[in-house]
Amino acid sequence: AQSVTQLGSHVSVSEGALVLLRCNYSSSVPPYLFWYVQYPNQGLQLLLKYTTGATLVKGINGFEAEFKKSETSFHLTKPSAHMSDAAEYFCAVSAWMGGSQGNLIFGKGTKLSVKP
Amino acid sequence: DAMVIQNPRYQVTQFGKPVTLSCSQTLNHNVMYWYQQKSSQAPKLLFHYYDKDFNNEADTPDNFQSRRPNTSFCFLDIRSPGLGDAAMYLCATSRDTGLGSGGPGGIYEQYFGPGTRLTVT
Numbered sequence: 421a422q423s424v425t426q427l428g429s430h431v432s433v434s435e436g437a438l439v440l441l442r443c444n445y446s447s448s449v450p451p452y453l454f455w456y457v458q459y460p461n462q463g464l465q466l467l468l469k470y471t472t473g474a475t476l477v478k479g480i481n482g483f484e485a486e487f488k489k490s491e492t493s494f495h496l497t498k499p500s501a502h503m504s505d506a507a508e509y510f511c512a513v514s515a516w517m518g519g520s521q522g523n524l525i526f527g528k529g530t531k532l533s534v535k536p
Numbered sequence: 537d538a539m540v541i542q543n544p545r546y547q548v549t550q551f552g553k554p555v556t557l558s559c560s561q562t563l564n565h566n567v568m569y570w571y572q573q574k575s576s577q578a579p580k581l582l583f584h585y586y587d588k589d590f591n592n593e594a595d596t597p598d599n600f601q602s603r604r605p606n607t608s609f610c611f612l613d614i615r616s617p618g619l620g621d622a623a624m625y626l627c628a629t630s631r632d633t634g635l636g637s638g639g640p641g642g643i644y645e646q647y648f649g650p651g652t653r654l655t656v657t
Contacts, residue, residue: 429576463540463626463648464579510578524646526578
């Protein structure tokens, strides 16, 4: 079974500061990992995903994440926060189960606030 | 632009009164999903359709049903809404499931609609 733990339900940073949102996963098979962003009263938008290959993944809006198998982590970072980054961020895991793609299992989300 | 559309964006229903939420897509994707997201919680998959094949999650209450009359449309029916069913309902689509040529690494991305926020009075 797969699971995701997002450390910190709420993170606050100043505009221009580093953004670091933490995600740890559990999976009995090689995982596929995703970060989604959700703005208020909107659906989820894919920021980036890791499937295979390069462990440092670049996404939209300047975000990137690094898959670290030894740490079972997939933390999301952005060098310089912008006010428009204020949103809720969800980490998700899926795993190839042989017969079909595993469903997305989401973490509980981290709400990012950006102070001027 | 190809997209996932959900109507209405906000729905108010009375306790016990059946309600239907609608999702349509212009992406021509094979798979359509319904998620329930309660306040400050992660989205939870209720069920999905692969083409016309219905796949129910084991813990989805019988109160929730779904219909997919054609590729473009999928409906979520709540037969007797309770106060605990108040939530955001998210529809998503993906081209396929399983490994394949869905992109680097071969995983198929899910595209989400804007959601319908359901209030039960």
